[in-house]
Amino acid sequence: MAKTIDQISVFVENKAGSLVDITRILGDANIDIRAMSLADTADFGVLRMIVDRPDDAVLALRGNYCIVNVTKVIAVPITDTPGSLSKVLTLLADHDLFIEYSYAFITRQSKNAYVIFRLEDNEKAARVLMENGIVPASAEELSLI
Numbered sequence: 588m589a590k591t592i593d594q595i596s597v598f599v600e601n602k603a604g605s606l607v608d609i610t611r612i613l614g615d616a617n618i619d620i621r622a623m624s625l626a627d628t629a630d631f632g633v634l635r636m637i638v639d640r641p642d643d644a645v646l647a648l649r650g651n652y653c654i655v656n657v658t659k660v661i662a663v664p665i666t667d668t669p670g671s672l673s674k675v676l677t678l679l680a681d682h683d684l685f686i687e688y689s690y691a692f693i694t695r696q697s698k699n700a701y702v703i704f705r706l707e708d709n710e711k712a713a714r715v716l717m718e719n720g721i722v723p724a725s726a727e728e729l730s731l732i
Contacts, residue, residue, distance in 0.1 A: 616647035624690035
């Protein structure tokens with residue numbers, strides 16, 4: 588079974604202070620954001636986050652009338668050196684794996700950067716990566732960084 592992790596997606600109204608409200612809710616619940624990405628349209632945005640306690644984050648956000656969705660993604664550790672991302676992307680492309688979206692973050696606690704991928708087939712992607720010596724990070728691993 589692939590190492591997928593839970594990504595929290597929150598619909599955000601495009602108005603001043605909306606992002607503040609969401610981050611305040613999570614902060615008040617003592618939930619740490621590990622990575623985030625914000626994409627917008629004319630009327631709303633989608634805030635995608637990796638947090639240390641996704642179940643608690645969902646409860647806190649829904650308890651404050653936020654529209655929340657949980658999506659399975661994979662977190663791929665790559666060495667923080669030039670060309671490392673290209674190698675992973677080439678491996679995925681060579682196996683006809685379509686990336687719906689991705690975002691990345693680095694940490695000072697390891698020599699890796701982490702790329703979050705939402706793929707058309709997360710299970711196949713994780714299997715291909717693992718067969719090639721790249722082990723996706725677990726939620727527990729990410730909560731420790």
